[in-house]
Amino acid sequence: MHLLLTNCNTTEAMTKDIVAGAQEAASPGTTVTGLTPAWGPESAEGWLDSYLSAAAVLDLLRGHRELYDAVVLAGFGEHGREGARELLDVPVVDITEAAAHLACLLGRRYGVVTTLDRTRGQIEDSLHTAGVARNCAAVVGTGFSVLDLADVKERTSAAFLAAARQAREAGAEVLVLGCAGMTGLQRLLGRELDMPVVDGVAAAVRLAESLVGLGLTTSRAGSYAKPLAKRRDWGPPGA
Template sequence: MKILAVNVNTTSSMTDSICQAAAAVARSGTNVVGLTPVVGADSVEGGFESYLAAAAVMDAVVTYQGGADAVILAGFGDHGKEGLMELLEVPVVDITEAAVHTAMLLGRRFSVVTTLDRTVPHIEDRLLCFGLLSHCTSVRATGLGVLELEDTTRAREAIAHQARLAVEQDLAEVVVLGCGGMAGLDAVLAEELGVPVVEGVAAAVKTAELLVDLGLRTSKVRTYAEPRPKRLSGWPLSAEVVEVT
């Protein structure tokens, strides 16, 4: 099985981290291929950058020649998932959804710990649209930007601090890591916090495997039907692929 893991920003080192986290949980026989958009911001932390990322992600996937059994969208928020679902027949798994669906199986309420405060309303809206907001007791910001997460010690401390507040004050029973850049931090944080910690890239890989194993694909009946043929200007752009075992 081949899974295409699409980063939402243009920072290829982050694509690498995502692929490593993905590969770490992929089962034997699952091949994870990373894809970095060539258009967009080096980190996505708000509406402008998210909309741009959505176009860039669709561009990267459409121009990718290699085929895949499933696509993972590795940004927490809204980065074009619905567009990909129209363009593709194979499953598209957003790390936001994968993480939250998983968290809801493990406790009554969860909190999301993310990067900057300005991204919080975007995540709340996204969960609202997904119908997943009701068991979310808070979305908390660490104050760290996406690229600051590369300092994993600092990231771990800041996340742990907010996660503790989530458990103690917001009565969260499960913590969701709310940024693709937090991939790989779940195990150590779970140990430290004493509650389950769900990380989206890992959850998305296993969810993609689940869907492929069951032969399930995106419904083409109404919302996600293939786009009608029409005149497109300046489309597509281009894309380059970073392949990771």
């Protein structure tokens, strides 16, 4: 089985990290190719970035000609998944919803620990429209930006641990990592708090495999019908 994974930002190093995590999480026989958008934000933090990212990721997907069995959208809380479902004939799994789906199977309430506080609203909305917000006890920010995560391991660890404790206090029995590319944190939180910690990338890889394995793909009956044929310009004139 072959999965396509799209980063939500233009930072290639991050794509590489995420693909490594995805490959590690995949079943034997599954290969994962990572794609980095040719345009968009260098990191997605907030709605402006998220909408820019959504268009860039959809542009990336529509232009990709090689064959693949399913797509993993690796932007936590980012927009775009419904558009990808319209566009493609293969299953599309977003890491936000994926993490929540598996978390629901592991405890009665889950909590999300994420980067900047400003992204909490987006994540809540994304979980809501995905239909899995009900068991979410809290979305807690750490104050660290996406690009910080690469650098300041020690301070981020402490901040994520504090956020996780706050989520547990709010009723979470399972933790969800609200950002891609946090493998180290996953181990730390699990060990320190003795709670299951779900990484969205890993969850999405397994869910994508599940859908492919069962021969299931996106419904065309309603919301996710094929896009109508029409003129669409994917970027400023002159591009």
